Amino acid sequence: MTAAHPMAPPSPHGHGLLVGKTVLVTAAAGTGIGFATARRCAEEGANVMLSDLHARRLSTCADALEDALGRPIAREVCDVRSNVAVESLLAAADERLGGLDVLVNNAGLGATIDVVDTTDEQWDRVLDTNLSGTFRCLRAALPRMTARRRGSIVNLASIVAWRAERGQAAYASSKAGVLALTRCVALEAAPFNVRINAVVPSLALHPHLEKVSDPAFLEKMVRENEVFGRAAEPWEIGNAVVFLASDYSSYMTGESLSVSCRRA
Amino acid sequence: MHDPSAAHFRLDDRVALVTGGTRGIGTAIARELAAAGARIVLTGRDEIGAGSCAAALAAEGADAVGFGYDAREAGAAARLAERVKREIGRLDILVNNAAVLRPHLVARLREEEFDELFQVNVKSALFLTKALQPLLQISGHGAVLNITAAGAHAPMAGIGAYCASKAALVNLTRTLAREWTPLGIRVNALTPGSTATDMILPVDAERRERFVAEMAAQNPMNRIAEPVEIARAARFLVSDAASYVTGHVMVVDGGLLA
Numbered sequence: 001m002t003a004a005h006p007m008a009p010p011s012p013h014g015h016g017l018l019v020g021k022t023v024l025v026t027a028a029a030g031t032g033i034g035f036a037t038a039r040r041c042a043e044e045g046a047n048v049m050l051s052d053l054h055a056r057r058l059s060t061c062a063d064a065l066e067d068a069l070g071r072p073i074a075r076e077v078c079d080v081r082s083n084v085a086v087e088s089l090l091a092a093a094d095e096r097l098g099g100l101d102v103l104v105n106n107a108g109l110g111a112t113i114d115v116v117d118t119t120d121e122q123w124d125r126v127l128d129t130n131l132s133g134t135f136r137c138l139r140a141a142l143p144r145m146t147a148r149r150r151g152s153i154v155n156l157a158s159i160v161a162w163r164a165e166r167g168q169a170a171y172a173s174s175k176a177g178v179l180a181l182t183r184c185v186a187l188e189a190a191p192f193n194v195r196i197n198a199v200v201p202s203l204a205l206h207p208h209l210e211k212v213s214d215p216a217f218l219e220k221m222v223r224e225n226e227v228f229g230r231a232a233e234p235w236e237i238g239n240a241v242v243f244l245a246s247d248y249s250s251y252m253t254g255e256s257l258s259v260s261c262r263r264a
Numbered sequence: 265m266h267d268p269s270a271a272h273f274r275l276d277d278r279v280a281l282v283t284g285g286t287r288g289i290g291t292a293i294a295r296e297l298a299a300a301g302a303r304i305v306l307t308g309r310d311e312i313g314a315g316s317c318a319a320a321l322a323a324e325g326a327d328a329v330g331f332g333y334d335a336r337e338a339g340a341a342a343r344l345a346e347r348v349k350r351e352i353g354r355l356d357i358l359v360n361n362a363a364v365l366r367p368h369l370v371a372r373l374r375e376e377e378f379d380e381l382f383q384v385n386v387k388s389a390l391f392l393t394k395a396l397q398p399l400l401q402i403s404g405h406g407a408v409l410n411i412t413a414a415g416a417h418a419p420m421a422g423i424g425a426y427c428a429s430k431a432a433l434v435n436l437t438r439t440l441a442r443e444w445t446p447l448g449i450r451v452n453a454l455t456p457g458s459t460a461t462d463m464i465l466p467v468d469a470e471r472r473e474r475f476v477a478e479m480a481a482q483n484p485m486n487r488i489a490e491p492v493e494i495a496r497a498a499r500f501l502v503s504d505a506a507s508y509v510t511g512h513v514m515v516v517d518g519g520l521l522a
Contacts, residue, residue, distance in 0.1 A: 017273065183522040190484035190519045227445040228508065236508040239272060243500045248273075251493035253485065254522025255515050261445055264438035264511025 017246045019045035022097035024089075026051045026080060026137060027107035029061040032206040033156060034106040036234030037241045042069055044242055046102070049074040049093050053107070080107045080133030090140040099148060102245040103141045105134040105155045108174070112167040123170050130174035131181070138185060138196075146192035153194070154244045155182050156237075159202040159262045179256050186254030195253040197244045202260030205231035227261040272504040276301035278405060279355050280502070281348060283307045283333060283392070284362030286317040288461030289411060292491030293359055293498045298326030300499055305352060307333035307344065307362065335362045335388035336380060345395030355399040357502045360389040360433075361411040365463050370424045378425045385429035390436055397444070406449035407502040410437045412513065414457045417521055434513050441511030450510040452501045456494040457517020458483045484519035 023041040028034040029052035042048040042065060050065070052058040055077045062075040074096040078089040093100045108130040111122055134155055145151025160172035161179050182198040189196055203221055210218070222231055240259045243249055258264075280297045284290040285306025294306045304326055308314035314330030321328040329352075333344045348355055364384045366377050393408055400406035414420075415427030416434045437453040444451055458479050466472050480488050497516040500506055515521055 015273075186519045186522045187484050191486055193485070227442055227510065229446060232508040239505045239507070240509065243505060248496045248500060249516075250496070251485070251489045251518050252497065252514075252516050254519040257509070257514065258512040259508050261441050261511040264441045 015044070017044040017242055017248065018102070021045075021101040021245070022047045022049070022093070022099060023102040023104065023245060024049045024051060024093045024097070024100055024141075025104040025106055026078065026089075026133075028052055028104075029054060029058040030206075031208040031234075033201065033204055033234045033237045034104075035061055035065075036206075037104055037106065037238040039065060039068070040235055040238035040242050041102070041104075041245065042073070044246070046245075047074075047097055049076060049097055051076050051078045051089055053077070053079050080137055081128050083136055086133075086136045086140050089137075090144065094144065100141060100144055101151055103137060103145075103151075103153045104241055104245070105137050105153065105178075107133050107137075108156065110168075110171045113170075114167055115169045118170060126170040127174050127177070130171070131177040134178050135181060138181070142185070142189060142194065145194045146189060149193045151189075151194040152245050152249075153185075153189075153196040154241045155196070155198045156241075157182075157198045157200045157256060159200055159258070159260055161200065161256075162258075162263050182256065183254045190253050195244075195249070197249070197252055197254065198256040199237060199240045199244065200256050200258045200260075200263070201232060201237045202226065202262045203231040204234050204237050206234050225260075225262055232259060272507075273499065274301050275357070275499070275503060278302045278357055278403075279305065279352055280357035280359065281305045281307070281355055281396070282359040282361055283335065283344075283389075286313050286330070288463060289456055289459060289491050289494050290359075290361040291317065291321075292495040293361060293411075294328065295321060295324070295326065296492060296495035296499050297357065297359075297502070298324075298328060300503065302327075302357065303352075304328040305331060305348060307331050309334045333362070335384040335392075336364075338383075341388045341392035342395055345392055348396065349399060354403065355396055356403040356405050357407050357409070358393060358396055358400060359409045359411065359498065359502070360393065362388070363411070363413075363430075363463070365423065365426050367422055368425060369422060373425055381425050381429045382432070385426070386432045386436070389433060393440065397447075397449070400449045401444075401447050404448060405504065406444075406447075407506075408437075408440065408444075408449060408451040409498055409502050410434075410451075410453040411498075412437075412453045412455050414455055414515075414517060414521060416455065416513075417515070437513060438511050445510045450506070452506070452509060452511065453513040454494070454498055454501060455513060455515045455517065455521075456489065457515065457520040458487075459489040459491060459494055461491065482520070483517075484522070487518070489516070489518060 286308035311332030318330030
């Protein structure tokens with residue numbers, strides 16, 4: 001099917017949806033959803049802190065954002081597989097942002113492999129980063145937010161949490177876990193005016209993904225799965241995160257916001 | 265609360281039709297979309313009621329008109345669509361909010377009650393949407409939002425046919441998203457929860473107060489929703505901020521269904 005509107009609308013410019021809020025984004029130093037989300041939050045007026053596993057990439061991205069916005073951008077290296085690293089990340093956010101309002105748990109990695117060929121190490125690496133990493137960051141952030149009686153946590157999941165894809169067992173399990181974690185923690189946090197939601201993207205195209213993927217495969221994924229006739233732009237996922245981070249979603253918690261048509 | 269004016273959250277120069285716009289969540293949505301810059305056409309069961317509600321919004325600064333639309337009547341959807349075409353000439357956003365709720369145990373449910381529930385909550389909404397598709401398609405920003413209910417996800421004793429009608433609307437939302445998103449029309453649904461509106465509240469003031477207190481106590485956030493909180497979520501879904509969101513049934517319920 002040919003889409004009548006295969007193009008994304010023009011990239012929006014910020015106007016202050018997150019003015020007065022502080023935002024921490026993990027895995028924010030790439031070409032994909034993390035950086036686009038950090039940028040969208042910053043454009044909406046948030047005081048943003050970028051975190052990533054890769055120090056050099058982190059400083060490049062944070063510098064680029066500083067140049068674009070004309071104000072300093074905090075950054076902190078963190079491996080979400082380490083509790084010590086996560087605790088020092090949250091301490092750094094406390095110190096440099098003056099209290100954390102929004103945590104975006106974006107750190108995650110994938111693997112495409114059939115279950116029978118999957119080693120314990122491969123399985124553990126995916127689960128430890130995507131699910132346990134989200135858990136560690138959540139657990140560290142939550143008491144800080146409940147103490148202030150405000151906060152919003154947004155977890156990045158994936159359509160494979162709902163819709164099976166061959167070779168994605170570990171990744172899908174980790175992301176389905178993130179959705180269950182989101183719902184359960186929502187109940188714990190709600191009495192303290194802290195909200196926890198998930199954003200569930202399908203395919204968001206960005207330079208890194210295009211570099212490491214077979215173009216024919218990406219074209220097939222779009223043709224077969226995406227009713228928009230195109231993949232999402234990373235900032236479109238970022239906009240969904242901005243909405244959930246903002247007071248505009250003040251009565252939403254425990255929700256998993258699908259950003260594609262693939263759950264329908 | 266900071267009032268966001270982000271461009272992609274804005275609806276300037278867009279026309280939005282909100283059915284059932286004279287009360288509760290419908291009015292809140294009409295007001296919010298107007299605040300975002302949209303021109304509003306709201307409907308109520310009779311022309312006078314719709315007109316006076318639109319006039320009240322206009323007094324707040326909205327660009328709003330009211331049309332009579334009784335979704336219980338066969339052919340009413342086609343007539344409303346025709347009038348929108350004739351008198352307004354364009355449509356970017358359709359919010360199917362008009363609905364009826366009749367408490368009923370299934371064992372005592374009468375066929376006329378079932379027919380009314382499905383006529384208003386499903387059939388009229390579907391045929392109104394279908395009749396307005398050409399206008400929504402030429403918009404370039406077409407967005408349909410169907411207001412559903414918690415009962416669509418978690419059936420409740422005492423309102424079975426109502427829950428079934430809302431479940432049908434959810435299902436149609438998902439089909440329409442598949443059929444119309446390639447045409448440039450996004451289709452989503454919104455499930456409000458723990459919202460105190462006339463539709464669900466007892467008439468008696470004392471019972472009403474107790475009902476609201478119970479709703480708040482049962483909700484994880486320990487409070488009921490303000491209608492504006494539902495309306496803001498609606499605004500997101502019909503705006504360009506949700507440019508890649510379609511076929512989603514968004515639950516706005518303080519975690520009630522989590």
